[in-house]
Amino acid sequence: MSDAADLTSLRTLTDEFTRFMLSYKFGIDEMMTKITILKEEFNHRHDYSPIEHVSSRLKSPQSILAKAHRKGCELTLDGIRSELHDIAGIRVTCSFISDTYKIFDMIAAQKDVTVLQVRDYIQEPKANGYKSLHMIIEVPVFLSDRVEQVKVEIQIRTIAMDFWASLEHKIYYKYNRDVPERLLDELRDAALTANRLDVKMERLHDEVVALSDVAGEDDGVMDARDIGRAGVPDALLRMLAAARAVE
Numbered sequence: 001m002s003d004a005a006d007l008t009s010l011r012t013l014t015d016e017f018t019r020f021m022l023s024y025k026f027g028i029d030e031m032m033t034k035i036t037i038l039k040e041e042f043n044h045r046h047d048y049s050p051i052e053h054v055s056s057r058l059k060s061p062q063s064i065l066a067k068a069h070r071k072g073c074e075l076t077l078d079g080i081r082s083e084l085h086d087i088a089g090i091r092v093t094c095s096f097i098s099d100t101y102k103i104f105d106m107i108a109a110q111k112d113v114t115v116l117q118v119r120d121y122i123q124e125p126k127a128n129g130y131k132s133l134h135m136i137i138e139v140p141v142f143l144s145d146r147v148e149q150v151k152v153e154i155q156i157r158t159i160a161m162d163f164w165a166s167l168e169h170k171i172y173y174k175y176n177r178d179v180p181e182r183l184l185d186e187l188r189d190a191a192l193t194a195n196r197l198d199v200k201m202e203r204l205h206d207e208v209v210a211l212s213d214v215a216g217e218d219d220g221v222m223d224a225r226d227i228g229r230a231g232v233p234d235a236l237l238r239m240l241a242a243a244r245a246v247e
């Protein structure tokens with residue numbers, strides 16, 4: 001092949017790969033919009049948000065290649081597309097364990113979202129203590145010349161599970177995947193402690209919610225957008241009037 005032909009085919013391949021990566025970016029964009037809407041709407045309806053934090057990441061080309069090699073998948077864009085499910089990734093962090101399942105259900109119920117795979121590491125934690133609810137979904141992305149179904153991996157977990165997972169991930173890479181047994185034991189123990197905290201916090205939260213339902217509690221803060229709309233308590237008005245009369 002001539003140098004010019006080589007260059008043209010290289011350009012074509014680069015362009016195809018860029019389009020391949022872009023479709024995953026668009027998949028993330030679609031799902032991030034859906035999750036943000038769910039978060040804001042839930043917040044509006046219930047005065048509380050089951051979602052604490054949402055983040056996303058696109059796997060780097062190097063990491064895609066390494067995983068494709070590890071899985072022994074065909075090194076073509078089609079091969080990678082069908083075998084690698086986490087090129088586009090979203091992580092949703094919730095306050096409580098029950099919230100993770102609420103978010104899962106709300107995502108799964110969306111008409112244009114197809115759930116391809118579910119791994120419930122909350123019900124069945126990994127041997128190292130890892131807990132998280134994973135779903136691989138497919139979402140349509142509307143491009144100028146076609147509609148593409150894009151896979152996105154969504155990991156849903158509590159703050160405590162997330163704290164544990166990020167530390168374990170760091171340790172795993174620090175020791176180049178060969179972590180000393182003592183640290184592995186401590187990590188398993190820390191996972192149990194994190195779980196106890198999750199269970200206790202949720203129980204306390206349920207208790208407080210039940211109390212404030214009865215008392216119609218004011219939590220002591222107001223949204224700045226409500227200034228002018230919220231009424232001024234009678235007692236405060238009387239106090240202000242009395243102070244003015246003394247002036």
Ligand code: 0O2
Pocket residue numbers: 067071085086119126128130134165166168169
């Ligand atoms: P990274 O760097 O986060 O992207 P599969 O071949 O698809 O069946 P896979 O991809 O290992 O197997 O699926 P699984 O078990 O659902 O894990 C997918 C992702 O979950 C991982 O992606 C991690 O992000 C996370 N994960 C799974 N197990 C653990 C764990 O024990 N500890 C931590 N900290 N995270 C975990 P990657 O590509 O491995 O890593």
